Amino acid sequence: MPESSKNVLDRFRQGDADAFEVIFREHQCTVFRWILRIVRDTGTAEDLTVETFWKIYRAHARFDSARGFEPWARRIATHVALDWMRARKPEREITPEMESMLAAVNTGDPGIQAEIRVKTAQAFTRLPPKLRVAAVLAVVEEQPHKVIAESLGITVTAVKLRVFRALRLLRKDLEQQGIRP
Amino acid sequence: MTKMNHNSNHESERTPETERINEVLKAAMPRIADDAGPARDLWPDVLRRLDREPVRVPWFDWALAGGLVALAAAFPAAIPVLLYYL
Numbered sequence: 632m633p634e635s636s637k638n639v640l641d642r643f644r645q646g647d648a649d650a651f652e653v654i655f656r657e658h659q660c661t662v663f664r665w666i667l668r669i670v671r672d673t674g675t676a677e678d679l680t681v682e683t684f685w686k687i688y689r690a691h692a693r694f695d696s697a698r699g700f701e702p703w704a705r706r707i708a709t710h711v712a713l714d715w716m717r718a719r720k721p722e723r724e725i726t727p728e729m730e731s732m733l734a735a736v737n738t739g740d741p742g743i744q745a746e747i748r749v750k751t752a753q754a755f756t757r758l759p760p761k762l763r764v765a766a767v768l769a770v771v772e773e774q775p776h777k778v779i780a781e782s783l784g785i786t787v788t789a790v791k792l793r794v795f796r797a798l799r800l801l802r803k804d805l806e807q808q809g810i811r812p
Numbered sequence: 813m814t815k816m817n818h819n820s821n822h823e824s825e826r827t828p829e830t831e832r833i834n835e836v837l838k839a840a841m842p843r844i845a846d847d848a849g850p851a852r853d854l855w856p857d858v859l860r861r862l863d864r865e866p867v868r869v870p871w872f873d874w875a876l877a878g879g880l881v882a883l884a885a886a887f888p889a890a891i892p893v894l895l896y897y898l
Binding site for chain 1: 829830833834836837838839840841843844846848849850851852854855857858861862
């Protein structure tokens with residue numbers, strides 16, 4: 632890490648607002664993207680990015696520069712996104728616009744019909760949030776298990792277990808609708 | 813935030829069944845682009861959020877709650893009376 636970045640992080644830890652702005656400018660896109668990968672909605676990801684940086688600022692004294700800013704920010708962002716998912720009703724997460732977008736998107740796999748894609752996305756929103764986060768990050772976004780584990784504050788084994796459970800529940804839900812993936 | 817690492821998750825643990833449900837899920841939820849970013853500058857929103865006071869419980873509410881807990885602990889017989897007046 633360059634010396635200047637370390638200085639900025641040290642000043643941030645002491646509550647320096649200017650240092651906080653520098654850090655925000657440097658990391659806002661990566662934090663936004665991480666949240667977007669979880670919540671899958673741009674407007675929501677923007678709101679939650681603001682909420683995440685607010686929490687980051689309030690927790691500045693607890694920041695440990697030896698452990699790096701990004702893993703810390705990612706962990707806070709993940710919990711902000713999880714709280715949002717828990718507070719939201721599953722049926723509100725797939726809007727008619729999203730349904731038509733899913734139906735139109737070309738996945739490159741002609742074997743997976745538009746109807747199956749929409750029903751899969753709907754079934755996925757019915758899974759418990761903590762399973763959804765693990766599954767979307769590991770399977771869809773192909774993030775390393777170690778990074779997911781750090782961001783959720785659990786072990787790599789627990790991540791694998793959550794992904795396994797999410798996929799099993801998803802398959803069961805689809806089978807109940809007469810879809811055999 | 814993190815570079816994509818397509819091989820880091822254990823491929824060997826995948827069975828044809830899990831592989832298929834993985835493919836269906838990927839088709840249903842396209843990956844977020846690596847260059848995705850917010851549509852607007854979020855810094856003004858962060859400043860507004862920082863200015864907004866968090867919801868705080870006044871100190872006298874905490875004191876009252878603490879007093880009631882202490883009273884209930886010291887005189888358990890008073891609990892039904894307290895519940896009656898709540």
